[in-house]
Amino acid sequence: MTTTADIVIEGGLVWAGLGELFEDGLVHIQAGTVMYAGPKGGAQVPAGTPRLDAQGCTVLPGLIDAHVHLTTNSDHDRVIPSDVFRGQVSRPGKLLHGLRNAHRALASGFTTLRVMGHRGVGEVELRDFIDAGLTVGPRLVVSPWWITMTNGHGDLFYPPYTKRTKWDTADGVEECRKLVRLQARAGADFIKVMASGGMSKGEQPHWANYSVAELTTIVETAHELDLRVAAHALSADGIRRSLAAGVDSIEHGSYLGEDAAAEMAEKGTFLVPTMSFNDWCQREGTSRGLTPDAVGDLSDAHDRTIESFVHARDAGVKVVMGTDSSGTLCPFGAHARELELYVAHGMSAEEALATATTNAASLLDRSDLGSLRSGAAGDVVVVEGNVLTEISLLAQRSNLRYIVRAGRDVTGYLREATEVFGLETGKTDLGNP
Ligand SMILES: [Zn+2]
Numbered sequence: 001m002t003t004t005a006d007i008v009i010e011g012g013l014v015w016a017g018l019g020e021l022f023e024d025g026l027v028h029i030q031a032g033t034v035m036y037a038g039p040k041g042g043a044q045v046p047a048g049t050p051r052l053d054a055q056g057c058t059v060l061p062g063l064i065d066a067h068v069h070l071t072t073n074s075d076h077d078r079v080i081p082s083d084v085f086r087g088q089v090s091r092p093g094k095l096l097h098g099l100r101n102a103h104r105a106l107a108s109g110f111t112t113l114r115v116m117g118h119r120g121v122g123e124v125e126l127r128d129f130i131d132a133g134l135t136v137g138p139r140l141v142v143s144p145w146w147i148t149m150t151n152g153h154g155d156l157f158y159p160p161y162t163k164r165t166k167w168d169t170a171d172g173v174e175e176c177r178k179l180v181r182l183q184a185r186a187g188a189d190f191i192k193v194m195a196s197g198g199m200s201k202g203e204q205p206h207w208a209n210y211s212v213a214e215l216t217t218i219v220e221t222a223h224e225l226d227l228r229v230a231a232h233a234l235s236a237d238g239i240r241r242s243l244a245a246g247v248d249s250i251e252h253g254s255y256l257g258e259d260a261a262a263e264m265a266e267k268g269t270f271l272v273p274t275m276s277f278n279d280w281c282q283r284e285g286t287s288r289g290l291t292p293d294a295v296g297d298l299s300d301a302h303d304r305t306i307e308s309f310v311h312a313r314d315a316g317v318k319v320v321m322g323t324d325s326s327g328t329l330c331p332f333g334a335h336a337r338e339l340e341l342y343v344a345h346g347m348s349a350e351e352a353l354a355t356a357t358t359n360a361a362s363l364l365d366r367s368d369l370g371s372l373r374s375g376a377a378g379d380v381v382v383v384e385g386n387v388l389t390e391i392s393l394l395a396q397r398s399n400l401r402y403i404v405r406a407g408r409d410v411t412g413y414l415r416e417a418t419e420v421f422g423l424e425t426g427k428t429d430l431g432n433p
Contacts, residue, residue: 005032005407008045009380012054014038015388016061017371018354027059029378032406037372052402052409058387060353061372062111062138062379062405063394064360065335067230067251067272067322070113070140071098071121074327077422081289082328083201086118087159095122097327102126102137104333104423105325107414109400111379112139112360112369114322116192116230116251119145119168124187136410139379141364143192143230147179147218152209153198153232173217176210180221190364191222195231195247196238199298205234205254208241215245228365230272234301236260243269249363251322254301256308261315270320270363271312275345276338277324278302280331288328306345313346320363321356333423336394349391378407397424 007029014025016037028036028043036043071094073085080089089097098121105113115123127140148154150169158164170179180191195215197207210218215231222229223246231242234254242250243263249270250256256264256271264271278298281288285295312319323338324330342352361370368377382402385393393399397418402411418424 004050005378006030006046006049007378007404007407007409008049008051009054009059009382009402009404010040010051012057012059012382013386013388014059014372015353016373018350018358020373021388025059027372027380029380029404029407032378034372034374034376034378036374050409052382052404054382054401057382057384057401058393059372060381060383060387061357061370061376062381063109063335063356064112064114064321064364064370065105065110065323065325065338065356066114066320066360066363067274067324068105068113068115068332069118069324069326070101070115070123071095071118072101072327073097074100074104074332076328076331079289080328082326083157083159085327086157087162091121094118095126098123098126099135099137100421100423101325101327101332102130102140103414103417104331105335106136106138106403106405106410107418107423108333108335108397109381109383109394109403110138110335111381111403111405112141112364114141114190114364115143117143117145136405136413138405139369139377141189141366142187143190144183144186144188146192146194146232147176147183148194149209149214153194153196153200153203156200156203157198173214176214176217177221180218180225180227184225184227188227190228190230191218192230192232193218193247195233195242196235198232198234199301205301206237208237210241212241212244215241215247219246228363243267249320252305252324253308253312254305256311258311258315261308261311261317264312264317265315268318270318270359271308272320272322273305273309273312274322274324274338275302275305275309275341276334277326277330278305279337279341280334281329285329290329309342309345318359318362319355320360321352333397334395339391340395343391349388352391353387378404380404
């Protein structure tokens with residue numbers, strides 16, 4: 001690692017934001033913040049500033065994965081079903097796996113993760129620890145835990161033998177309001193609510209989770225505290241209720257019809273499609289603890305998610321990249337697979353890039369992220385080749401020449417950690433979608 005947070009990235013194709021492209025460009029970061037991104041000649045860089053050579057590369061803002069479950073199993077040599085991991089691994093144990101997952105993500109060019117939250121595991125503390133510069137990691141944008149009704153998706157997520165405590169669930173308007181405020185008190189960056197059933201054992205995606213009145217209370221209370229609301233919603237009815245309540249993003253949106261897509265476009269509601277999870281389950285699920293029946297059930301949801309994505313794109317919905325990375329299923333480090341899937345289903349490479357940068361920053365309400373404009377956070381990924389014509393370059397870790405986090409070159413650190421601690425997923429090169 002360099003000792004200062006000043007750096008110059010010289011040469012290469014600089015993509016500073018949608019439509020802002022500079023051939024043979026230059027990025028200058030000072031004290032961790034972008035001072036300049038543009039043509040080489042336009043910058044005044046103090047002598048002695050460390051330089052990285054980006055010739056033959058694409059220079060991108062650090063990428064954002066807007067839907068991950070950080071504190072899940074990170075040890076791929078040991079297959080642990082996700083529900084068993086949730087039910088049996090202690091909270092400190094989960095946090096340690098989360099740190100390892102965070103390193104995997106950063107080593108694959110993802111410098112910001114939106115964390116969907118596991119109660120009391122310490123993700124907020126990990127966020128602050130990383131922000132203070134006490135360890136190397138991606139920026140974490142955290143929901144401390146999700147809001148779910150009793151017998152809702154976030155409750156059934158845990159095996160029946162798991163002891164449930166007060167505020168693991170909330171029922172009725174008053175409890176929903178209280179739980180939003182408790183989360184704000186616990187350091188929430190946003191609120192996650194389960195607004196439809198899911199695909200956990202013993203539930204159906206079409207099961208209703210929360211009334212419009214409960215969802216509206218959650219959204220109003222969160223917005224009063226400047227917190228955005230992400231709604232897990234698979235079913236058409238769950239999506240309809242979430243939109244009526246005014247949520248900021250629909251997560252998964254598997255059964256999104258054309259009417260709901262039009263409504264989302266009009267309201268400016270974001271869609272986070274999370275195709276990777278199911279894609280990965282179709283490919284690897286049975287060798288990672290899923291029954292063939294479960295893989296079959298997920299297959300239908302996968303097809304519907306792809307249809308929804310196409311509806312959303314046609315309607316002009318703002319799409320934000322999220323993988324649903326969850327440890328044993330859909331490993332951390334393979335995030336860029338999601339972008340390959342977007343391109344396979346109709347996006348241009350640049351549109352796909354925007355989902356993981358400018359669009360994601362807009363959903364996160366973080367104007368400092370997702371671009372290399374002056375004043376942006378100094379998070380940069382330098383990738384061999386032209387990513388704007390070949391998105392799949394991002395999925396191969398060997399193509400990542402440099403990873404810069406807040407103006408520090410962390411490439412060597414991550415390379416060593418990858419080698420020593422086995423952080424390669426080994427699953428990043430999955431061929432054509
Ligand atoms: Zn999820």
